[in-house]
Amino acid sequence: MIEVRFHGRGGQGAVVASTILAEAYALEGKWVQGFPFFGVERRGAPVTAYTRASDKKIRSRVQIYEPDYVVVLERNLISSVDVTKGLKKLLLINAPDDQDLGKLKDSHPDLKIARVNGTAIAIRNGLGSRTNPIINTAILGAFSKCSGTVSLGSVLAAIGGRIPAKSEANVRAATEAYKEVVIC
Amino acid sequence: MRMILTGNYCAAHGAKLSRAKVVAAYPITPQTTIVEKIASMVATGEYDAQYVPVESEHSAMAACIAAEMAGSRAFTATSSHGLAYMHEMLHWASGQRVPVVMPVVNRAIGPPWNIWVEHTDALSQRDTGWMQIFCESNQELLDTVIMAYKIAEDRRVLLPAMINVDAFYLSHTLENVDVPDQDKVDSFLPPYSIPFKLDVDDPLGFGHLIMPDGWMELRWEIERSMVRARKVIEEVQTEFNEVFGRSYSSIEPYRCEGAERVVVGMGTMTSTAKDAIDALRRKGERVGLIKMRTFRPFPGDEIVQLLDREGIERVGVMDRSTSFGSDSPLYGEIKSALYGRSDVMINGYVIGLGGREIKVDDVASILKDLEVGERGRVKWWGLKIEGESGDEMKSEAKHGPD
Structure with a gap:
C-alpha cells in the first residue's frame, strides 16, 4: 500500500492533486482512494488531502496517519503545520531554494527531502496568476520522479483526464517539474 | 466502464442508469455533489430527466411522490437535517405505496453543528415504512441504487427504499468503480410501472380519510410487504450477481x-x-x-x-x-x-x-x-x-x- 498526504492552502489545488494522483495510480491498474481531510475548508487556510494506492482492494476507511510520502504545496506551511507527522519515507516541497529545509533535514535525518520550484514553473506556463499560481500539476510531475511509484506518463494522462482547461500547459508544467526536482 | 468516482457521483450515476425521470432535491452537505452532478448531467443533455429545484426537502419528497404516482420513476437524496425535515413525507411515501429510491448521506444531527458521519439520521426514520440498506463501498452504493428500484417496484413490495451512505468515507472519497453498461441495466431493471396511478382517462382518488375500521388493514398490508421484501431483496441480489457478477446479501x-x-x-x-x-x-x-x-x-x-x-x-x-x-x-x-x-x-x-x-x-x-x-x-x-x-x-x- 502506498499512502500520500498533501498539504496546501484552500484554493491551491491540494484536493485536486490527490484526485489526479489517484487517477494516475488507477491507470497503472492499482486500487485507489483519493479524499480530502474530512474538515471544513476556507480559501487560504491550511488544507490536507490524501491518496492511497494498492495492488489489492483497499478496505481501510480511516484517514492517513502514517503516510509514505508527503507533498507540501507551499513552503511557509512548514512553520504552522506539522507536515512530517507520521511520515515514513519522503517529503516533497514546493520551494525556490533550500532555505528552511536544512532545519527539517537536521530534525528528520531518516527522511528524504525533495524540492522543486513549482511556483516558477506554474507562472512561466501561465497556470493561475502571479500571486496565485496553481502548482498542483507541476508538483505531481516532481512526485512521479522522486517517489518512483508512478510513471510520468500516467500522471500526464490523469492530468488530461481530470483537468480539461489548459491541458497542454499543465502537461508541460508536470514534465518540467519532473526534470527539475532535486533531492536536498 | 472502469471509472474513479466519489460515492456521491456513484449515486448520481445510479439514478441516471436506473432512468429515474424526475429528480427533485434540495442541497445539503455532504449530499450536495449528488444533486450538483445530476443537475449538470441533465443540463448538458447527458441524462434525460426533469430536475426540480425545490425549496426544501419536504417538497422534494412531495414532488417525488407525485411524480411516481403520475407514472415516472423518481429520485432524490438528502442528509441529516434535510432528512429530519422530510420526515412527514417519508410516512406519506410508504403509506401511498410509492417505490421512491433515496440515498441518504448519513450525517449527525445538530446542535451543535456537525457535518460528519453518524447513522442516527436514518435510524430515527426506522418506523416510517422505508426499507433501509447500508453500503460499505462506492461500488456497492452504485449497484444498490439500481437494485433498490427493482426491489421497491416489485409488486410484492411497493415500498420506498433508503440507501445509507457514510458521509465523507464514501460521499467524498474517490474509488475504482465499475460503472455498468446502460444496456445491461435496462435488461435487469424493467421500465417503471405501478398498479395505480394518476390518470385523467381513468380517474382514481388518492389520500382519502379512512375510518378506524379500515386503517389497521392498510397498515397490515405494509407490514406484510415489508416481510415479503426480505425474500425479494435476496432474489434481486442473486439476479444482480448473475447479470453483473457482484454478490450482495442482507x-x-x-x-x-x-x-x-x-x-x-x-x-x-x-x-x-x-x-x-x-x-x-x-x-x-x-x-x-x-x-x-x-x-x-x-x-x-x-x-x-x-x-x-x-x-x-x-x-x-x-x-x-x-x-x-x-x-x-x-x-x-x-x-x-x-x-x-x-x-x-x-x-x-x-x-x-x-x-x-x-x-x-x-x-x-x-x-x-x-x-x-x-x-x-x-x-x-x-x-x-x-x-x-x-x-x-x-x-x-x-x-x-x-
Missing part, C-alpha cells in the same frame, strides 16, 4: 467459520473491521465479522441462524448511533431477534459518533473486551472523559444518585 459474514467472537456493524466500519479481523486471525484468534446490509426489513432470523450455525459464543454490536436512555438501535434489534432462541453473549458498543474515526485498533479492542466483557452491556467506546463509559453510567443508575 447479512454478509466475514471469516465467521469457527469464530468464537464476532463484531457486527453497518456501513464503512465493516470495511476497516475486515483488516482488524485478518490481523487477529493471523495471530490465531478465532474472530469474525457480520456486516449488516439491510436494516429494514430486519434480517433477524438470518442473524440467529448464522450465529447458531457457526457456534459463535460472543457478539459485539457496533452502533454508529444511539437511542438515548435505551439500547443503541442495531444492538437492540439483534438482542430482540435472539430472545428465547439463543443464549449467546451480546454487548453493544456506541462508537464513531459525529465522524469520530473507527480504526482497526478500535475494532480489535472491542473484540478484546468481548473476551472478558459482561453480557448485556452498552458501552460508549473511546469516550474522552476519564473513567466513563456506558458501564459506569449503568452502575450509577443502578445505585441511584448520591
Whole structure:
C-alpha cells in the first residue's frame, strides 16, 4: 500500500492533486482512494488531502496517519503545520531554494527531502496568476520522479483526464517539474 | 466502464442508469455533489430527466411522490437535517405505496453543528415504512441504487427504499468503480410501472380519510410487504450477481467459520473491521465479522441462524448511533431477534459518533473486551472523559444518585 498526504492552502489545488494522483495510480491498474481531510475548508487556510494506492482492494476507511510520502504545496506551511507527522519515507516541497529545509533535514535525518520550484514553473506556463499560481500539476510531475511509484506518463494522462482547461500547459508544467526536482 | 468516482457521483450515476425521470432535491452537505452532478448531467443533455429545484426537502419528497404516482420513476437524496425535515413525507411515501429510491448521506444531527458521519439520521426514520440498506463501498452504493428500484417496484413490495451512505468515507472519497453498461441495466431493471396511478382517462382518488375500521388493514398490508421484501431483496441480489457478477446479501459474514467472537456493524466500519479481523486471525484468534446490509426489513432470523450455525459464543454490536436512555438501535434489534432462541453473549458498543474515526485498533479492542466483557452491556467506546463509559453510567443508575 502506498499512502500520500498533501498539504496546501484552500484554493491551491491540494484536493485536486490527490484526485489526479489517484487517477494516475488507477491507470497503472492499482486500487485507489483519493479524499480530502474530512474538515471544513476556507480559501487560504491550511488544507490536507490524501491518496492511497494498492495492488489489492483497499478496505481501510480511516484517514492517513502514517503516510509514505508527503507533498507540501507551499513552503511557509512548514512553520504552522506539522507536515512530517507520521511520515515514513519522503517529503516533497514546493520551494525556490533550500532555505528552511536544512532545519527539517537536521530534525528528520531518516527522511528524504525533495524540492522543486513549482511556483516558477506554474507562472512561466501561465497556470493561475502571479500571486496565485496553481502548482498542483507541476508538483505531481516532481512526485512521479522522486517517489518512483508512478510513471510520468500516467500522471500526464490523469492530468488530461481530470483537468480539461489548459491541458497542454499543465502537461508541460508536470514534465518540467519532473526534470527539475532535486533531492536536498 | 472502469471509472474513479466519489460515492456521491456513484449515486448520481445510479439514478441516471436506473432512468429515474424526475429528480427533485434540495442541497445539503455532504449530499450536495449528488444533486450538483445530476443537475449538470441533465443540463448538458447527458441524462434525460426533469430536475426540480425545490425549496426544501419536504417538497422534494412531495414532488417525488407525485411524480411516481403520475407514472415516472423518481429520485432524490438528502442528509441529516434535510432528512429530519422530510420526515412527514417519508410516512406519506410508504403509506401511498410509492417505490421512491433515496440515498441518504448519513450525517449527525445538530446542535451543535456537525457535518460528519453518524447513522442516527436514518435510524430515527426506522418506523416510517422505508426499507433501509447500508453500503460499505462506492461500488456497492452504485449497484444498490439500481437494485433498490427493482426491489421497491416489485409488486410484492411497493415500498420506498433508503440507501445509507457514510458521509465523507464514501460521499467524498474517490474509488475504482465499475460503472455498468446502460444496456445491461435496462435488461435487469424493467421500465417503471405501478398498479395505480394518476390518470385523467381513468380517474382514481388518492389520500382519502379512512375510518378506524379500515386503517389497521392498510397498515397490515405494509407490514406484510415489508416481510415479503426480505425474500425479494435476496432474489434481486442473486439476479444482480448473475447479470453483473457482484454478490450482495442482507447479512454478509466475514471469516465467521469457527469464530468464537464476532463484531457486527453497518456501513464503512465493516470495511476497516475486515483488516482488524485478518490481523487477529493471523495471530490465531478465532474472530469474525457480520456486516449488516439491510436494516429494514430486519434480517433477524438470518442473524440467529448464522450465529447458531457457526457456534459463535460472543457478539459485539457496533452502533454508529444511539437511542438515548435505551439500547443503541442495531444492538437492540439483534438482542430482540435472539430472545428465547439463543443464549449467546451480546454487548453493544456506541462508537464513531459525529465522524469520530473507527480504526482497526478500535475494532480489535472491542473484540478484546468481548473476551472478558459482561453480557448485556452498552458501552460508549473511546469516550474522552476519564473513567466513563456506558458501564459506569449503568452502575450509577443502578445505585441511584448520591
